[in-house]
Amino acid sequence: MNRRTLLTSFAAIAAAIGCGTAQAAPPPPVTVFAAASLTDALQAVGKAYTQRTGVPVRFSFASSSLLARQIESGAKADLFVAADLVWMDHAQKAGRIDVASRSTLLRGRLALIAPADSNVNVRIAPRFPLTTLLGHSGRLAVGDPAYVPAGIYAQTALTRLGVWASVQGRLARADNVRVALSYVARHEAPLGIVYETDARAEPGVRIVGIFPEASHAPIDYPAALVRGGSGAARGFLGYLHSPAALAVFRRYGFRTAG
Template identity: 40%
Template sequence: MQDSAPGTCRAAGPLPLRHAGRRRWRQGANLGARVLAGLVLVLVAAGLGGCGGGGVPRDGHVGPGAGAAVPASSREEPAGSHASPQGGPPGPPAGPGDGPAGGTEILVAAAASLQEVMEEAAAAFGWVHPGIRVRFHFGSSGALAAQVEAGAPVDLLVAAGRPPVDRLIRAGLAAPGDVRVLAGNRLVLVAPAGPGPAGPGTPVRSWADLAGDQVRRVALGDPAHVPAGQYGRQVLEHLGLWPAVASRLVLDQDVRQVLHHVAAGAADAGIVYATDAATAPGVRVVAEAPPGSHDPIVYPLVIPRSAPQPQAARVFADFLLGPEVRAILDEHGFAPPP
């Protein structure tokens, strides 16, 4: 869907999540072993090889709660987290012994627009709860909900809208009382970046311009399963632009694909979340959706009734709703829950 973000691990092929997680853990263990060997040489040289006391654990694991910790900023991926390739279904459920040092591993299915926030949150969570390892599967919220319906071993779903969660509730796969809201967002119209109000030669400088003859393609998340696309259609209908724009739409799998098409010039404009537009290279915000033109944008989270690790998932969900993650959300431009 997009290039791998910093702090994520991408498998070379369609590798099941469990296998990918173990491979990454083994790499971490090898690093820990090299660190341990270096410490032993230093201690021997100083004549302290026989001293007791706390040190690096015998299994060579260096991380949260295990001797000298490696700062999260120096790691290839966040502490206690692993991101799966996007698009494919999640792998098999993790058991109690599949996590770090025999801990618990949970699978979190999250909207693509939350990727950076989720990875930073998991990094912070890893130091507070080193016994729980978080793995991610990012994608469009509707597709993630469909995977839960198909039996994917998801412990926590974080969607970019109520419809995917309501879908699970109607199917009896989630309890209404378990739904909580993480954050809110805004919807914006973007065009290719460059000199001028919108970009070099870009015919879009307002919502009304979408109906102009110069506009050939408008990128939008597929309203069939992408909440941002559903909100975007509501805006276009509210402004009376849907009849003119419908035949020009390029329907994408998620907001990141919309941004890619706009930045590459494959679309004259696109409709995305403000948080994604703020950090995406190659695009510029042209206009914000008028107040009242679409349903409130919310990011609900819920633990499916089929979750393999519901207790550990609840610990992570509670952490996501805490002040530390609220600060991360603020930094990325996400609004408090409406």
């Protein structure tokens, strides 16, 4: 075998090894920034997507406000799913959202909750006796109304129902809705306001009532690709709107937007 033939053979072997290595390389993960209230449902959907496609999905769950600000500051994310329109708008105005990919994925409802062993019973209506239900020193667990979507919805609902002024000084403010949920589950607060889906996911609480939809803005969950993110995220976003994924969301109590 002459030198030229030998070099050609080595090149062919190297190319074959290179192709095999490329084929064996795992696909890049999709990084999703999502509202804390989506934790259980999105993890289930992400697991199903990975089993189906082999593409891993990583999640960062927190308050939509915190995630939007992180995305605005350049945090590495491929997809953003928020718990309200305001913080998706915030990320979009910062030029970080692929506007053409944006859509409303899910809808939810707002619930008044108590510890599972509580015997509190009330009908949510204008001027309902919320302060009486809290007792002498009890506080109302809510996402901080200054920036947490669930807390903003809660403040709006209580204001329209004529109750906010009597409880605004008695809040147990939480960094996100799941923290507010935990306050009630651990008996640190006698009552809380969270999304219905959060309440259904926590056996330590029970739903006392659902707030009238007219008492607050629609609870919409918009989803959109983050500009400069992985191209693989487009496939996962499409899967989120698929019948299989929407069935999972409905199982967790969400209403679909379609």
